[in-house]
Amino acid sequence: MRRTTVGAPGTPQRYAHSLWLLSARDLKVRYSTSALGYLWSVLDPLVMSAIYWFVFTQVFHRDVGEDPYIVFLISGLLPWVWFNSSVSDFTKAFKRDSRLVRSTAIPRSIWVNRIVLSKGIEFLFSLPVLAIFIVINVIVESDPSKAVQIGWGILWLPVAVLLQVVLLVGLGLLVAPLCALYADLERTTGLILRALFYATPIIYSVSNLPEPFDVIGSFNPLAGIFTLYRMAFFPDQWHLTTVLIGAVMSVLILALGVWVFRSLERSVLKEL
Numbered sequence: 001m002r003r004t005t006v007g008a009p010g011t012p013q014r015y016a017h018s019l020w021l022l023s024a025r026d027l028k029v030r031y032s033t034s035a036l037g038y039l040w041s042v043l044d045p046l047v048m049s050a051i052y053w054f055v056f057t058q059v060f061h062r063d064v065g066e067d068p069y070i071v072f073l074i075s076g077l078l079p080w081v082w083f084n085s086s087v088s089d090f091t092k093a094f095k096r097d098s099r100l101v102r103s104t105a106i107p108r109s110i111w112v113n114r115i116v117l118s119k120g121i122e123f124l125f126s127l128p129v130l131a132i133f134i135v136i137n138v139i140v141e142s143d144p145s146k147a148v149q150i151g152w153g154i155l156w157l158p159v160a161v162l163l164q165v166v167l168l169v170g171l172g173l174l175v176a177p178l179c180a181l182y183a184d185l186e187r188t189t190g191l192i193l194r195a196l197f198y199a200t201p202i203i204y205s206v207s208n209l210p211e212p213f214d215v216i217g218s219f220n221p222l223a224g225i226f227t228l229y230r231m232a233f234f235p236d237q238w239h240l241t242t243v244l245i246g247a248v249m250s251v252l253i254l255a256l257g258v259w260v261f262r263s264l265e266r267s268v269l270k271e272l
Contacts, residue, residue, distance in 0.1 A: 018106050022114040027121060042129045045077040052203050064204035066234050068137045071148055074130050075230050076202035079164060082123035083222065084193055086168050089115045091186040093176040094268060101269070108265055112172035116165060134233070153231030153238075160228035167221050167250040173257030177264040181271055201226055206242050218242040221249035 053070045065072045093111045094101050101111060134148045179185045200222045201208075209217050217223055218239075224246020230237045 015107060015110065019110055019113055019117060022110065023118040023121065026114060026118040042126045045074060045081050045126060046129055049073045049077050056203065064208040066205070066236065068133075068141070068148060071130070071133055071137060071233055072230070073203065074133060075233060076200075076226050078123060078126050078130060079160070079226060079229055080197065080200065080202055080222075081126070082119050083164065083168065084197070085122075086115050086119045087171055087175060087189065087193060089119070090172045090175040091179040091189050093172065094180040108268075109173060109261065112176050112261075113169060116168045116172060120161070120165065148233050150232055151235055153233070153235050156228040156231045160225050163221075163225050163228070163247055163250050166254050167225065170250065170254030170257035173261035174253070177261055177268045180268045181264065196220075196222075205230075205237055206239055207237075218245050219249065221246040221253065225250070 049070060052073055056064070057069055090112060093115060094108075097111065101108060134150070137148050175185075175189060179189065199217070200220055201217065206214055206217055206223050206227065218241060224239075224243040227237055227239055227242055227246070
């Protein structure tokens with residue numbers, strides 16, 4: 001039986017095929033070695049959402065975000081989990097498969113892009129959690145005006161996903177080679193991610209920030225991206241300046257990542 005190949009070496013078709021195979025392998029390994037499998041994709045954001053919902057609605061008086069607050073939380077936490085898990089894996093992107101990175105002729109950027117793709121698929125797998133809470137809110141809420149209203153803003157969802165992919169690929173091309181060359185940056189990245197969680201409008205919105213932090217917060221590219229995610233359910237979250245800054249920052253980070261990756265690729269291969 002003849003084995004078929006997809007595209008000639010070095011073509012986009014071969015790259016895309018290899019990217020899909022590596023991403024599928026990551027997902028298969030992740031789910032085959034876990035008893036809960038798919039549930040792990042939803043448990044983390046679900047538990048985090050439950051904790052923050054309880055603290056800010058049952059323990060303390062909440063004056064941030066919008067109602068229903070659980071939907072507001074989950075619509076920010078799901079893309080955050082995608083972002084956080086991807087950046088965490090970028091720090092080990094080359095070291096984990098160092099032999100393959102050195103020996104294969106595939107462009108080395110694929111070791112970054114496979115993380116973005118596999119984690120992005122997990123993000124899509126987790127979206128039913130958001131849908132379930134929206135349905136529960138519509139059924140339970142006695143006042144129709146307070147129930148979640150899905151409007152035209154849902155058209156921004158693919159744009160939000162695309163911008164997050166652009167941002168993550170740029171960060172991956174930046175973080176992966178630097179962490180391969182400087183081991184201490186792996187732990188530093190973890191600390192930055194912890195701080196970034198609270199600097200990102202997840203448990204609050206950009207409009208909740210006082211001056212001048214609302215302007216400063218807009219330069220966090222995740223602020224504009226998360227605004228687009230929430231537009232489907234909370235049209236009042238629209239903030240044009242934040243969205244535009246987020247889009248520009250994402251593209252600039254991608255350009256910086258491409259430049260850094262090309263500059264350090266040979267040094268990384270020598271280090272591995």
